Amino acid sequence: MPLPFLTADSDFDTADDAALPFDDRDRWRRPYRPGPWRVGMAAVWLLLASYVLFAAVIIALTDSLSASAVVFGLALVVIAIALRLLRMGVWVSAHGLRQVRLLHTRTMPWDRVAAVRTVQQPVRWLGLPRTVQGQALVLVRKGRSADDAPYLLTTHNADFLARSGAFDRAADAVEAWAAEYRQG
Structure with missing residues (x-):
């Protein structure tokens, strides 16, 4: 007899991550669950x-x-x-995009975001100096080149290592928030 309430990947990974109509879009929320690492x-x-x-x-x-x-x-x-x-990661709201790191937090209003896109490139493995080939979700700011775009998420960070499907869903969710709020 399966016990779905005991598994970490029960129904949450298949559920639609879009906010419900009655959810407060002004609250900061992480569009994905923290990873096992x-x-x-x-x-x-x-x-x-x-x-x-x-x-x-x-x-x-x-x-x-x-x-x-x-x-x-x-x-x-x-x-x-x-x-x-546990709080580290990318958070979104109607106000903008927030990247929480260990020692600092950076918030970018949507009107300063030119694009949020997924690129294939070498990324750091669990934040260590070692790089591996993977995907990264990058934030391109208005008035800046795409070469110095900071990583928001990677396929090899602590949230998505060996969970490429979860990375794809999280990247799609952040890109959807960016597409909705950049246009107004």
Whole structure:
């Protein structure tokens, strides 16, 4: 007997990712689900945070409270990194396109977007220096050349590694948002 509620790829990958008519289009939303590599890395960081929190409790019971507070602060930083890892990616709304990275967020209003398109080119594998042949969703800004266009998504990043179908659906969703809101 299959248990579809236990699988990560149950009905969500086949469902239409278009927003429902009653959805608020002004809210920022990610047009795809976070990938298993991203969720796994966040889980590892949270596991590390649990060990650091346990160490903070042990230090508080055996040593000084100031040393425990420093270790507790370190645990909070690790938890913040794990949560930021989960928020990383591309977000869209009626206001524009937002790319969230680990240390900064860039928001581009739709009126400054010339095109959003998928290109075949070498891309970084999981953000590491190693490059492999893949696809990238690039953002071309008005008044800029297409050569310096930043990547929004790639087939080999933490959300879409070994999930080319999910990349295609996400790229189509972002391109649809861009086509709808660039024209007004």
